[in-house]
Amino acid sequence: MRKPTRLLPVLLLIVMLLLGTSSALLAAAASGAAAVPEHITLTWEGDPATTQTITWRTGAAVIGGQVQYAEAAHSRLFPQRAINVAAGITGLHTNTGELGIHSVMLTGLKPGTRYIYRVGGPDGWSQNSYFTTAPATSRPFKFLVFGDSQSINYNVWGTTARNAYQANPDAVFFTNAGDLVDVGQDYAQWDKWFAAAKGLAAAIPAMPIAGNHESYTPERVFSMPVLFTAQFKLPPNGPAGLKGQVYSFDYGDVHFVMLDSQEGEQRQYVPDMLARQKEWLERDLQATRKKWKIAFIHRPLYNNKPGEGDPAIRKVFGPVFDNYQVDVVFTAHDHAYARTYPLYNGVKADGPVHGTVYVATGRSGTKTYKNLLAKEWHEFFHDPAAEPNYITVEVSESLLRLKAFTQSGALIDVWELKKTLTNPV
Ligand SMILES: [Fe+2]
Structure with a gap:
């Protein structure tokens, strides 16, 4: 026997059509x-x-x-x-x-x-x-970091996001370090990304950056990451032409700077995008009085594969991170989880407070590489081929503690950075 509830949607539609009040619904359904x-x-x-x-x-x-x-x-x-x-x-x-x-x-x-x-x-x-909302005065807090979530099956990204938040319900925001989706101008992929992230993005703020894949169209030409910037409303304090995708913000004792490494994809739209960001970054870091400085950029300055990677990114941003004593730079793109020694001018620094640690964030989706490689600058290296991973970062006035976990919650790495002196600026 047919259940009467099955008739409800049809009846509702007929009623709405008769009343002529469903234009918005119909237009939405058509799109x-x-x-x-x-x-x-x-x-x-x-x-x-x-x-x-x-x-x-x-x-x-x-x-x-x-x-x-x-x-x-x-x-x-x-x-x-x-x-x-x-x-x-x-x-x-x-x-x-x-x-x-x-x-x-x-x-x-x-x-x-x-x-x-x-x-x-x-x-x-x-x-x-x-x-x-954040407390009025600085208190210890925790945030989540996800590496590339671009996927064949976005349910894998969804499982990483869900497991990370369930294990860390005290996280106050999350960030993705770029390549959230495989084809950034294909909205069908964003539908899948958001369906998988449901329950996370509506519960704690997302503060992501774009990767090179956010600039790809289904026709495989380059674009500005317009679907990324349309959905993620981020601080409009970046350089001209890059607002909403390059930005900085403060939470607690931390100043965060969020950069864009996609010169190859975006130079036809913003020809001097690296120089423009460098100038902005110097002014931004000079102005902050926050104790901790953390940066995010998609392409790594110190890569995790054979070859040099992208030397232009290191040449432009490395000296700025050195000069302003940025504590940690999170990168992505290689789908490796790796952590460098504290580096200054490309070599191991005397102590953590004198160098910058570069953390490759791994992968939160399905995509893996077969040619990942530990390099001379790595203090820790992990190939997440077997399982995706995520990172938690706890920050207090005097301690930054980073932990990397597999998707299923096994600990991969723990690293701490202590700070007792006020950061000279
Ligand atoms: Fe990438």
Whole structure:
């Protein structure tokens, strides 16, 4: 006997058609995107203690998007007593259809406070979720780092992300060091990436950088990483022409600088992109008074394969990291997990405080390489061919502790850096 519930969707559609109120839903369905919010992503464009940016996507015809939020302590009255904030909407042309990207930066939030929120509008609401603002004063915190998640099967990336967050529910944000997807201008891959990251990106902010694959189109030509920058709303404090993909931000005692190594892919759009970033990076690092300085760049300065890798990246950024005593630089691209000795001017430094440690982040998706190789600059090297991996970083005023884990949670590496002196700048 047919269950009556199976008739419900058909009946609903007929009713909506008759009422003429379903134009947004139909347009969204035609583009392959739903009217209800998807790809819900937390990021920070502003101060993590008092702001929270929330972004999501729908079909192109969905308007009137808004965020409803309240302090989690008052969640019993949510959403009846919620604060409503209207979202900005930007149309996004993709190879799978026309989409709407909705985004809100909540401001004036209380530091160190948990909030409940949902996003949507007349066409449908997301489930309730939560975010927590950074404390007003520096306290120890932890964040997650993922290497290349580009995959044949994005469920593998999803398992890495889920396992990492389940094992570290106290992580305050996560970052991907580039090559999130294999073909960055193929929106079908972002659908899979976000489906796999569901539960992570809506729970803690994503602060990623793009890799070379974010600049690839399905036709295998080069592009600016427009689908990356459309979805991830990041601090707009980078150099001209690279805003939203090169940026810096502070959390606790750490100053983070997020760079873009894709000169080969993007030079036709931003011809002097490395020089422009170098000038910006020097000014940015000179201005910070934070105790710890951590950088992210996709292509490694010290590679993990035969050959030289990309000497231009080392030549441009290496002296800046040396001069401003950047503590750790996370890289990706090679899909190896590796950690260098503290390096200054390309050679092993006397002690950790006098050099920069370069950490290759490994792989969080399916792609592996057969030619990974320990080099003379490596203090630790691990080929994650057998299993993907992730990294946790704990930072307090005097200690940075990095741990690398396999996807299933086995410890690969532990490394600590102690700091007792105020960083000279
Ligand atoms: Fe790459």
